[in-house]
Amino acid sequence: MLKAFGYAAQQSTRRLEPFHFERAEAGAGEIEIEVLFCGVCHSDIHQVKDEWSNTVYPCVPGHEVVGRVRKLGSGAARHRVGDLVGVGCMMDSCRQCAPCKAGEQNYCEGPNSWLATYNGPMVPAEKAPGERNVYGRDNTFGGYSDVLVVPEDFALKIPAGLRPEVAAPILCAGATTYSPLKHWGVKAGQRVGVIGFGGLGDMAAKLAKAMGAQVTIFTRTEAKLAEAKRLGVDAVLGSDLKALAALKASFDLLLSTVPERHDVNPFIPLLKRDCTLVIVGALEPMAPVNQQEVAFHRKSVTGSLIASLAETQEVLDFCAEHRIGPDVQIIGIDEIDEAYDKVERGEVRFRYVIDLASLKAQRE
Amino acid sequence: MLKAFGYAAQQSTRRLEPFHFERAEAGAGEIEIEVLFCGVCHSDIHQVKDEWSNTVYPCVPGHEVVGRVRKLGSGAARHRVGDLVGVGCMMDSCRQCAPCKAGEQNYCEGPNSWLATYNGPMVPAEKAPGERNVYGRDNTFGGYSDVLVVPEDFALKIPAGLRPEVAAPILCAGATTYSPLKHWGVKAGQRVGVIGFGGLGDMAAKLAKAMGAQVTIFTRTEAKLAEAKRLGVDAVLGSDLKALAALKASFDLLLSTVPERHDVNPFIPLLKRDCTLVIVGALEPMAPVNQQEVAFHRKSVTGSLIASLAETQEVLDFCAEHRIGPDVQIIGIDEIDEAYDKVERGEVRFRYVIDLASLKAQRE
Numbered sequence: 001m002l003k004a005f006g007y008a009a010q011q012s013t014r015r016l017e018p019f020h021f022e023r024a025e026a027g028a029g030e031i032e033i034e035v036l037f038c039g040v041c042h043s044d045i046h047q048v049k050d051e052w053s054n055t056v057y058p059c060v061p062g063h064e065v066v067g068r069v070r071k072l073g074s075g076a077a078r079h080r081v082g083d084l085v086g087v088g089c090m091m092d093s094c095r096q097c098a099p100c101k102a103g104e105q106n107y108c109e110g111p112n113s114w115l116a117t118y119n120g121p122m123v124p125a126e127k128a129p130g131e132r133n134v135y136g137r138d139n140t141f142g143g144y145s146d147v148l149v150v151p152e153d154f155a156l157k158i159p160a161g162l163r164p165e166v167a168a169p170i171l172c173a174g175a176t177t178y179s180p181l182k183h184w185g186v187k188a189g190q191r192v193g194v195i196g197f198g199g200l201g202d203m204a205a206k207l208a209k210a211m212g213a214q215v216t217i218f219t220r221t222e223a224k225l226a227e228a229k230r231l232g233v234d235a236v237l238g239s240d241l242k243a244l245a246a247l248k249a250s251f252d253l254l255l256s257t258v259p260e261r262h263d264v265n266p267f268i269p270l271l272k273r274d275c276t277l278v279i280v281g282a283l284e285p286m287a288p289v290n291q292q293e294v295a296f297h298r299k300s301v302t303g304s305l306i307a308s309l310a311e312t313q314e315v316l317d318f319c320a321e322h323r324i325g326p327d328v329q330i331i332g333i334d335e336i337d338e339a340y341d342k343v344e345r346g347e348v349r350f351r352y353v354i355d356l357a358s359l360k361a362q363r364e
Numbered sequence: 365m366l367k368a369f370g371y372a373a374q375q376s377t378r379r380l381e382p383f384h385f386e387r388a389e390a391g392a393g394e395i396e397i398e399v400l401f402c403g404v405c406h407s408d409i410h411q412v413k414d415e416w417s418n419t420v421y422p423c424v425p426g427h428e429v430v431g432r433v434r435k436l437g438s439g440a441a442r443h444r445v446g447d448l449v450g451v452g453c454m455m456d457s458c459r460q461c462a463p464c465k466a467g468e469q470n471y472c473e474g475p476n477s478w479l480a481t482y483n484g485p486m487v488p489a490e491k492a493p494g495e496r497n498v499y500g501r502d503n504t505f506g507g508y509s510d511v512l513v514v515p516e517d518f519a520l521k522i523p524a525g526l527r528p529e530v531a532a533p534i535l536c537a538g539a540t541t542y543s544p545l546k547h548w549g550v551k552a553g554q555r556v557g558v559i560g561f562g563g564l565g566d567m568a569a570k571l572a573k574a575m576g577a578q579v580t581i582f583t584r585t586e587a588k589l590a591e592a593k594r595l596g597v598d599a600v601l602g603s604d605l606k607a608l609a610a611l612k613a614s615f616d617l618l619l620s621t622v623p624e625r626h627d628v629n630p631f632i633p634l635l636k637r638d639c640t641l642v643i644v645g646a647l648e649p650m651a652p653v654n655q656q657e658v659a660f661h662r663k664s665v666t667g668s669l670i671a672s673l674a675e676t677q678e679v680l681d682f683c684a685e686h687r688i689g690p691d692v693q694i695i696g697i698d699e700i701d702e703a704y705d706k707v708e709r710g711e712v713r714f715r716y717v718i719d720l721a722s723l724k725a726q727r728e
Contacts, residue, residue, distance in 0.1 A: 098637075099637060104637075107637050107660070107661055107662060109613065109637070109661075113660070122660075183662070249473065265649075273462075273463060273468075273471050273473070276664070279655050279658070279659065280659070282655050283655055283656040283659060284654070284655060284656065285629075285652040285653065285654045285655065286652055286653055286654075286655050287652060288649040288650055288651060288652050289649065289650055289653065289665070290648070290649045290650075291643050291646050291647055291648055291649065291650050291667050292416075292647045292648065294643070294666060294667040295643065295644070295647060295667030295668060295669045296471070296477070296486075296667075296669055297471055297473075298471060298547070298666065298667065298668055298669065299666065299667070300640070300664040300665070300666035301653070301664070301665050301666070302658060302662065302663065302664040302665070303655050303658040303659030303660075303662065303663070304659060304662055305659045305660055305662065
């Protein structure tokens with residue numbers, strides 16, 4: 001076993017605390033990664049606080065992980081020792097189902113769905129009675145730690161020209177917004193609206209703009225209007241009903257990145273006929289949708305879940321090529337409580353990234 | 365002016381009563397139709413009772429109208445006197461907007477949207493301030509009457525081999541379900557689920573089956589299970605959670621025909637990945653949709669509104685060709701109160717059609 005050190009929540013009411021644990025050594029086809037940086041995603045907080053009622057404790061969050069390959073398990077040949085690699089939300093999938101075979105591991109339909117980088121299988125054994133847990137474990141420990149061991153094919157290559165601390169949030173915030181932009185075929189000249197201007201909104205706006213779309217951000221935070229201008233995109237207060245009315249039937253795609261239950265009804269009229277609003281931030285029952293507005297213009301409300309491995313590699317390469325990336329603030333692990341509070345209050349601009357070198361001072 | 369006689373609601377709390385009124389004579393490009401049969405749609409009841417808060421009184425319902433052309437306005441050449449024709453939900457549209465030009469009049473984006481066969485423009489003048497009402501009127505009187513005058517291109521041809529009383533419900537119930545089956549590309553071998561087994565559900569099941577799909581009806585009425593068997597389709601009680609669980613991820617398309625607010629969450633897991641649930645029956649805020657199930661398999665929830673003129677003609681011809689049609693019960697206009705009560709209690713099997721010959725006895 002491998003000695004590991006990180007930060008964990010021991011229960012839903014506790015803050016993160018130093019945590020010593022063990023990881024299995026890299027087995028066949030696996031690699032051991034020295035973690036350098038890990039992004040702080042709003043879902044880390046949802047999970048730590050058990051807000052989705054499925055958290056396994058202890059919970060070591062972190063699924064925007066960039067590190068350096070330190071050791072190769074037997075047969076692992078995809079990466080070399082010393083390579084910079086990234087691990088996103090998934091660290092494995094069933095590899096047997098139709099989506100996995102089609103390269104859409106993020107929609108894995110295996111009995112336990114995909115294996116999350118932390119908190120274990122998406123469908124834990126006790127929720128799939130009669131099924132064996134294909135991963136043989138009910139918890140995984142994420143990137144708020146000094147070392148990670150994953151199957152080599154679930155580690156993405158960090159392209160040259162992308163700093164590791166900037167690459168980290170691309171692995172979730174970037175991938176989660178890139179996938180629907182690509183799936184719904186965003187192209188130059190189209191108009192894309194981004195609802196919510198946090199870590200995901202920041203990436204969605206930059207990616208859609210780099211794809212040639214005309215981008216409008218909808219935010220409830222007046223102070224963020226200037227930030228949007230800095231990105232060279234339009235911005236509108238989501239509460240400004242007059243401004244919304246003027247944008248009626250003008251968008252080809254709307255992406256909602258708001259990370260909790262919210263009301264999309266004010267935005268549906270902004271879609272053109274036959275167009276789609278994709279919810280990527282929230283994973284709970286939403287406010288009721290007014291079916292009249294939807295049916296009268298055959299609009300769709302849908303959702304999209306993170307991204308496939310191929311899309312995640314694509315968005316890393318796309319960001320390097322277009323010289324875009326998240327706005328990050330580097331923090332030490334000892335600043336995590338304050339960071340969580342600011343994320344919850346919507347005060348982060350736009351993504352905290354933990355420098356795991358800060359763990360050393362904690363360990364000693 | 366033309367003397368007309370029909371049944372109208374004078375206010376939301378009143379039942380339908382005999383109503384003498386006048387219609388403008390057929391103008392340029394219009395035709396005068398002697399009404400023979402008119403279907404009773406659940407939306408007639410919603411409208412009469414002002415359940416969508418937009419009813420204009422007096423309200424003469426009826427948008428599943430079949431009749432015989434009696435007179436041609438100047439220049440009208442599409443139909444001949446004596447032809448059997450049908451009029452569905454729309455009797456005109458703006459003819460200027462992109463959807464109208466693309467032949468999708470049912471998604472008309474003109475300032476007043478399309479002109480409903482009864483209750484007037486979909487967007488009445490007072491709801492579009494500053495816009496002129498392109499139709500010059502705020503009410504229209506529908507097919508529960510002895511005569512109708514409409515633009516000739518909004519009258520469909522009733523194909524030989526389709527009895528007029530059977531053709532009537534195809535103009536709304538048939539068209540409304542045919543349009544999404546076609547738009548979402550239902551084809552032989554696919555599996556289609558129909559939620560709700562009333563007038564629309566009956567037509568949806570028959571149409572999907574004729575398209576070669578394997579059809580399952582979901583109903584909350586145990587007594588209707590046998591009716592489905594008679595149609596040669598599967599049927600499941602919507603409340604039978606065990607039966608629903610066994611159908612997980614097996615449907616290519618789900619069509620909800622339930623004509624009021626309802627909960628689609630129990631059915632979303634039945635869709636295959638990337639597939640769609642189309643709501644055609646309800647036009648109000650729905651029960652909150654659980655975004656987790658939607659996002660985890662990139663499913664969509666959408667809506668569809670009646671059908672274009674071309675699709676309405678297509679479904680009439682399709683029904684004649686495949687020798688299918690609604691199960692109808694012919695009633696006299698004097699039986700309308702009892703019919704409404706039974707529709708509301710879900711007791712109709714499956715569509716009441718008024719024989720307008722019964723008006724004569726009322727008038728004399």
